[in-house]
Amino acid sequence: MVDITVKNILEATGGVLLCGDENTVLTDICINSKEAKEGDLFVPIIGTRTDGHRFIESALQTAAATLTSEHDNVVVSDKAYIRVDDTVKALQAIGKYIRNRYDMPVVAVTGSVGKTTTREMITAAVSAGMKCFHTEGNYNSVYGEPITVSRMTDEYDVAVLELGIGEPGEMDILTDIAQPDICVITTIGVAHIEYMGSLENTRKEKLSIIKGMGENGTLYINGDDPMLYAVKDEIPCKVYTYGCGEGMDFRATNIRMEDGYSVYDMVHGDDVVTVKVGVMGLHNVRNSLVAMAVSHQLGVPYEKSSKAFENFRGLRQKVIKLPGKYTIIDDTYNASPDSIKASTDVLCDMKCEGKKYIVLGDMLELGEKSDEYHYEVGEYLRDKKIDEVIVIGEHAQKIKEALDACDTKYAKTVSFTDTEEIAIYLMALMKPEDIVLLKGSNGMKLSEVVNILTN
Secondary structure (H helix, E strand, C coil): CCCEEHHHHHHHHCCEEEECCCCCEECEEECCHHHCCCCEEECCCECCCCEHHHHHHHHCCCCCEEEECCCCCCCCCCCEEEECCCHHHHHHHHHHHHHCCCCCCEEEEECCCCHHHHHHHHHHHHHCCCCEEECCCCCCCCCHHHHHHHCCCCCCCEEEEECCCCCCCHHHHHHHHHCCCEEEECCCCCCCHHHHCCHHHHHHHHHHHHHHCCCCCEEEEECCCHHHHCCHHHCCCEEEEEECCCCCCEEEEEEEEECCEEEEEEEECCEEEEEEECCCCHHHHHHHHHHHHHHHHCCCCHHHHCCCCCCCCCCCCEEEECCCCCEEEEECCCCCHHHHHHHHHHHHHCCCCCCEEEEEECCCCCHHHHHHHHHHHHHHHCCCCCCEEEEECCCCHHHHHHHHCCCCCCCEEEEECCHHHHHHHHHHHCCCCCEEEEECCHHHCCHHHHHHHHC
16 A cells, blocks of 8 residues: 555544544555554454454554454553454445545456456556556455455556356445446356356356446457356346357457467458467467457557566466476366366377376365266266366266267366375376376365375
8 A cells, every 4th residue: 555544534424533543654554463564454254263353463463553343441552553344344445435536447356167267367468568467366346356456556657357156246346446448257157156056146246346447448248158158148237248159349369279379360350460479279269368358458458468478377277297297287266067178188188298187176165066066077077088087076077977978088087085095096096198187175185186296
């Protein structure tokens, strides 16, 4: 935060200063007392397991001030205590207050799958011609986004924000803080459907991102996504489609995979530009395609933005080549049916002189149709040239079940109940030139397998 004092926080939140100096300068916001630094404003969150107010004293050993909804009387302290009715709503009010200080254009990215990679690709494309602020890590939630926005400064030309939701109603909060000029929706899928209830509800929630835009705002949607394409003419703002199909405003054609790169021609009107992306997969073609479209609207020439992706390696999916051994594709951060299919396609496209293996864990938060979605993934894998599919988790057994039900399946299947057992099995099984993809929801802890294999 720049030029923010306790007095500004009082203005933003309507809070009451119980003690401390209103002229105290604040430099950042934290919600984890263990991460509190000098100059921080600590925001205690009341969660399902614990109440952050328990850690105020600990945080204030280094932090300069705290919000509180549990102190009503004057507190004897040289640190500032700011009384508010609701610390989370106050945090969000601070984010909006700081956002209103800047008139730079804001790009907001959301979607069931691919929003983080798309955010990073847009940042890369925009940075080819402008100074770009962007969301870091997973600071994209109703708690994280206000902290992200609070770190904006006037040294930047544009901001790229990722908006992540888990429950209905959260997008209204996020877009109200972001006040975007340009919005991007990557996909509508079953991620978090346990809380959303249906794909239609997910689509409605994602589309509410445009509520924060002004009347001249622009929305880019993945036209290859049937849920988005079906309603493109009903969206009350300027809409551009991007994708690989005919009729897209921004289209990828002549797509090929060359030596670990995705290469294609971007077509927009009379413009045709060849693009080379440092990560494989049709989904990454689309991600880079919308990045070029957005950056062009912001004034970055295609000639510059098209060169921004060649060294792009992504954040979540890591390719680890062990010298003299096998190759590991670590995609263990999260999983949904769409992302597993996309990662499988990448594996299938990779050149490999050895064998190809996939380790799949449960996809979490899929609700009452979880087994159905897992079975669907198994059906998708039936004709893929994968030598062996290894599963772990209660729901992932449905993937194995779907594969085993097909006499013509290519892959052998095996099931485990322990990540260490999987690692031991793979170390005994795999040879140089082999490739293994590991993918599952973060809660399945498949990263433990990666750690054992690499160490």
